[in-house]
Every structure is written in structure tokens, then in C-alpha cells.
Amino acid sequence: MEERTLVEGLRSAKVLSREIQESLPLQVSLTSIGIEVSEFSVTNIQPSPEATKALEAEAREEMLKQADNAIYSRRLASIQQEQQVKERELDTEQAVNAKQQMLEKQKLEAKREQQRQQFSIEQEKIAAQTQNEQERAQLVDLENSNNNARADANAYSIERTLKAYExxxxxxxxxxxxxxxxxxxxxxxxxxxxxxxxxxxxxxxxxxxxxxxxxxx
Structure with missing residues (x-):
């Protein structure tokens, strides 16, 4: 009992009974007079008034400590829960931002593709206009050549006619x-x-x- 605290001693009646039961056969003072203890039990452990007051103070302190621990645990749990909520909100916000960035990127890529297609169409129009202008210039050159040929033929005819008079x-x-x-x-x-x-x-x-x-x- 001396090695145990007061609270442990009050709570260890069964353990104490077993330990005493095991140690009694080794007591020479009992065996020498022919006493054999078949069963031993501790029915009650009663503290002194001073010990009772100490136990009550210790119990109150323990209860206050447990209450403080409970309050701390609840606060800690609340803080952890709030932190988890904030983390989930942050994850959600990050997911929303990532989705928004992806959508913006897709819109930008679609706009670039539209601009590339528009540029290609404009280039085709320019090429077609250039080809039409070249063909038109060729037609003008051909018409000018034909007009020159007709003019040369008329001039030659007039020249021969004049020579006929000569x-x-x-x-x-x-x-x-x-x-x-x-x-x-x-x-x-x-x-x-x-x-x-x-x-x-x-x-x-x-x-x-x-x-x-x-x-x-």
C-alpha cells in the first residue's frame, strides 16, 4: 500500500486481496502455530478524514481538469473542423479557378483558331483577286495586241493602195x-x-x- 497512491489504494481492493492471499502461506508466524488461511479478501478501505479531504480536493481538481480538457478538446475539434471547412472551401475555390482558367484558355484557343481561319480566307481572297487582275491584264494585253495587229494591217493596206497610185x-x-x-x-x-x-x-x-x-x- 505504501507504494501506491491513495487513489490507487482505494481502487485496488481486489488486487490487494490477491496479493495478500498469495503472501500469507509464506508467513512463518502463521505456519508455526498451525494457522492456514484458505481465503482472504479486503472488504473495505476507508481513508482517514484528512485523506478524505485530500481525495475530495484531488477529485475536484481532476474533475476541473477533465472539464478543461473537454473544453479544450471541443475547441480543438471546432478549430480542426473549421480548418477542414476552410481547406475544402480553398480546394473548391482552386478547382473553380482552375476550371475558369481552362475555360478561358479554351475560349482563347477558339478565338485564335477563328482568327487563323479568317486570315486563311482573306489570303485566299487576295490570291483570287491577284489572279483575276493578272488574267484581266493578260486580256488587256491580248486586246491591245489584236488592236495593234489590226492597225498594222490597215496601215499596210493603205500603204499598198498608195503604192498602186504611184x-x-x-x-x-x-x-x-x-x-x-x-x-x-x-x-x-x-x-x-x-x-x-x-x-x-x-x-x-x-x-x-x-x-x-x-x-x-
Missing amino acids: VIDSERLKIMSQSGLAPEQLIAQAIENLTRGDNKVGSLNFSPELLQMLTKH
């Missing part, structure tokens, strides 16, 4: 003019002279207007 002597022109021939007939006579003699011409080009004028007579 090979006719002035006397014959005078006779032909006095004979009452029309200008078109005179031109026909002049062209006929180009096919005779040493200065005859192998071929002549007539403009549609000149040919129409000559075929009237």
Missing part, C-alpha cells in the same frame, strides 16, 4: 479621171496594175472596209 503615170490617171470613173473604180484599176509588169505584187491585204468598197462596182 505606179500609174500621171497621164493615165488624168485620162482615167476624165473618163468619168468613180474613185473606187480608179482604185480597182490601180490595184490591177500591181499585178502586171516587173513590179507586180505577189499578195495584197485588204481591210474589210476597203474590200466592201471595191466590191460595190
Whole structure:
């Protein structure tokens, strides 16, 4: 009992009974007079008044301590719960921010893709316009070439006609003019002279207007 505290001693009646029961057969003072203890039990442990007061004070202190511990545990649990709530809220906020960032990134990528497509369409339009302008320029060049060719042909025809007049002597022109021939007939006579003699011409080009004028007579 001396090794135990007062509270342990009051609470260890069964343990104390067993320990005493086991130690009694070893007591020479009992065995020498023929006493054999078959059973031993501690029925009551009663503290002294001073010990009772000490126990009551210790019990009150223990109860206050347990109450403080309970309050601390509740506060700690509340703090932990609040911390968990904040952590969940933070996780939720981070998840929402991550989702928002992902959506913004997708919107930005979609906008970039739209801009790339629009740029590609604009490039195709520019290429088509450039090709149309090139084709239009080629057509203009071709038309100019055709106009130049027609102008050259008309100039050549006029030149040959004038040469036809040059090979006719002035006397014959005078006779032909006095004979009452029309200008078109005179031109026909002049062209006929180009096919005779040493200065005859192998071929002549007539403009549609000149040919129409000559075929009237």
C-alpha cells in the first residue's frame, strides 16, 4: 500500500486481496502455530478524514481538469473542423479557378483558331483577286495586241493602195479621171496594175472596209 497512491489504494481492493492471499502461506508466524488461511479478501478501505479531504480536493481538481480538457478538446475539434471547412472551401475555390482558367484558355484557343481561319480566307481572297487582275491584264494585253495587229494591217493596206497610185503615170490617171470613173473604180484599176509588169505584187491585204468598197462596182 505504501507504494501506491491513495487513489490507487482505494481502487485496488481486489488486487490487494490477491496479493495478500498469495503472501500469507509464506508467513512463518502463521505456519508455526498451525494457522492456514484458505481465503482472504479486503472488504473495505476507508481513508482517514484528512485523506478524505485530500481525495475530495484531488477529485475536484481532476474533475476541473477533465472539464478543461473537454473544453479544450471541443475547441480543438471546432478549430480542426473549421480548418477542414476552410481547406475544402480553398480546394473548391482552386478547382473553380482552375476550371475558369481552362475555360478561358479554351475560349482563347477558339478565338485564335477563328482568327487563323479568317486570315486563311482573306489570303485566299487576295490570291483570287491577284489572279483575276493578272488574267484581266493578260486580256488587256491580248486586246491591245489584236488592236495593234489590226492597225498594222490597215496601215499596210493603205500603204499598198498608195503604192498602186504611184505606179500609174500621171497621164493615165488624168485620162482615167476624165473618163468619168468613180474613185473606187480608179482604185480597182490601180490595184490591177500591181499585178502586171516587173513590179507586180505577189499578195495584197485588204481591210474589210476597203474590200466592201471595191466590191460595190
